[in-house]
Amino acid sequence: MTRRRMFMKMLVSSLIRRRSRMIAALCAIAIGATVLLGMAAISYDIPRQMGREFRSYGANMVFVASGEDALLKLDDARAAAGVIPPKSLVGMTPYRYEIVRVNMQGYTAAGTDFEQARETSPYWNINGAWPSGEDDILIGSDIAEFTRLAPGSAITITGRAADGARFRRDMTISGIVRTGSVEDKFIFMHLGTLEALMGDSGTAEVVEVSIAADEAELNELAGAISSRVPGISPRLVKRVTQSETAVLSKLQALVFLVSLVVLVLTMICVATTMMTVVMERRKEIGLKKAIGADNRGIAAEFLGEGMLLGALGGLLGTGMGYFFAQAVSVNVFGRGVVLDWKLAPATVLVSVAVTAASCLWPVRRATDVEPALVLRGE
Numbered sequence: 001m002t003r004r005r006m007f008m009k010m011l012v013s014s015l016i017r018r019r020s021r022m023i024a025a026l027c028a029i030a031i032g033a034t035v036l037l038g039m040a041a042i043s044y045d046i047p048r049q050m051g052r053e054f055r056s057y058g059a060n061m062v063f064v065a066s067g068e069d070a071l072l073k074l075d076d077a078r079a080a081a082g083v084i085p086p087k088s089l090v091g092m093t094p095y096r097y098e099i100v101r102v103n104m105q106g107y108t109a110a111g112t113d114f115e116q117a118r119e120t121s122p123y124w125n126i127n128g129a130w131p132s133g134e135d136d137i138l139i140g141s142d143i144a145e146f147t148r149l150a151p152g153s154a155i156t157i158t159g160r161a162a163d164g165a166r167f168r169r170d171m172t173i174s175g176i177v178r179t180g181s182v183e184d185k186f187i188f189m190h191l192g193t194l195e196a197l198m199g200d201s202g203t204a205e206v207v208e209v210s211i212a213a214d215e216a217e218l219n220e221l222a223g224a225i226s227s228r229v230p231g232i233s234p235r236l237v238k239r240v241t242q243s244e245t246a247v248l249s250k251l252q253a254l255v256f257l258v259s260l261v262v263l264v265l266t267m268i269c270v271a272t273t274m275m276t277v278v279m280e281r282r283k284e285i286g287l288k289k290a291i292g293a294d295n296r297g298i299a300a301e302f303l304g305e306g307m308l309l310g311a312l313g314g315l316l317g318t319g320m321g322y323f324f325a326q327a328v329s330v331n332v333f334g335r336g337v338v339l340d341w342k343l344a345p346a347t348v349l350v351s352v353a354v355t356a357a358s359c360l361w362p363v364r365r366a367t368d369v370e371p372a373l374v375l376r377g378e
Contacts, residue, residue: 022305025273026313029351032266033317036259037347038324043255045329045337059093059120059208059237061218066226066233071203076231081209083225088217090210091119096194097205100159100187107143109157109187111194111204120210124183127151128175134193136174140184144176151175157187161199169197209234214248263354270358274306278366286370295367302363303356310355314348321347 063080065072074094081092093116100109114131117124128151131137139149149155153173161167177183195201211218215236222234288298322339329337 021273021277022309025270025309026316028266028269028273029310029313029355030316030320032262032354033314033347033351034320034324035262036350037318037321037343038328039255039259039262040343040347041321041325041337041339042328043252044340044343058123059091059210060213061209061211061222062235062237063207063209063225063232064205064235066231069231071205072207073231074202074204074207076229077204077207080225080229080232080234083228084209084211084221088212090212091116092207092209093117093120094191094204094207096191096203098159098194098198100157100197102147102155102157102187105147107187108185109159109189109194111189111191113191114188117188120208121179123179125178126175127178128173131174131188131190133172134190135169135171136190137171138175138177138188139173140186141176141178142184143187149173149176157197159197161197163199165199167197169193263350267354267358270306270309270355271361274302274359274362275365277305278302278362281366298366299363302366303359306355306359307352310352311348313355314351317351318344318347 063072063077077092077094081089093113094111096111098109098111099106101107118130126138127141128138137155139147144150151173154170155173156168156170158166158168171189177186177188191204192201211221213221218236222236225232225234325337325339
């Protein structure tokens with residue numbers, strides 16, 4: 001039998017003989033590894049998860065025309081969207097504003113893409129239904145209260161086209177939008193319908209863009225868009241991007257703090273268990289020293305037991321940590337976590353390192369055992 005196999009057999013036999021204490025230490029390490037992997041996976045995935053959650057608060061970037069141009073070209077907006085990675089682009093909604101009249105009262109009509117608006121503005125509270133047909137519109141809650149109109153009501157919109165010609169069109173209110181902001185004062189219709197009424201197309205005052213990215217990535221994208229598409233001036237919505245960055249930083253700090261506390265508690269539990277084992281084995285240690293064992297061999301034996309426990313607990317905790325991360329993510333974010341599998345070996349290595357560090361003080365106590373005193377029963 002080789003020396004290495006003999007050493008491993010000694011470690012396993014020692015763990016089995018004291019299995020009640022070692023199971024307690026193993027459970028502590030496994031729980032620590034479970035929380036560590038779970039928190040690491042959640043921390044790694046928090047930007048993606050929270051980025052999607054923050055998109056419910058609206059767009060975090062807007063496109064406006066650069067220079068002195070009042071209107072931007074939609075072709076330029078599409079070119080700018082091509083700079084954004086497809087997996088990060090949640091939605092892009094153009095808005096064109098014109099003055100129209102309903103019963104001689106002037107209102108601001110906003111032409112938009114309702115399919116995209118549902119992606120970039122999920123916070124809109126719609127009483128009724130989103131428009132489907134070309135003649136379906138949304139009206140703001142302020143207009144609805146003033147005119148006493150309700151979903152299903154028919155109205156006639158009039159105004160002047162770009163060439164000065166008058167237009168008149170009968171439309172149906174499909175829903176009433178309430179946001180608590182300026183949208184409550186607008187009439188929303190399909191962009192194509194507004195373009196047909198005005199007699200021109202291909203332009204908008206602003207394009208709202210919702211991107212799943214942090215503030216640093218948004219600034220990088222804004223710089224790339226400005227350089228590649230001269231007709232577009234991208235601007236970040238500071239209230240959204242800064243709030244997102246602040247919340248993400250606090251969440252990640254909280255995850256780090258929880259992980260640190262769990263690791264410290266794991267170290268205390270393992271150190272306490274190993275110290276108890278050392279005290280129970282004082283006579284054995286004294287006998288080994290009396291027949292020639294040196295401190296290096298004694299230290300290697302106890303460190304070996306601890307590292308073996310750390311490896312087993314790390315492997316067990318890695319499996320449980322995946323399910324722990326999934327459970328937390330589903331309950332908090334409503335969707336599963338994307339686990340970076342590089343975290344698995346890292347968790348095992350950290351578990352081994354933490355266990356080895358926990359054994360340093362007990363190992364020192366073991367090497368300080370005096371054979372003569374122990375064998376005399378003192």
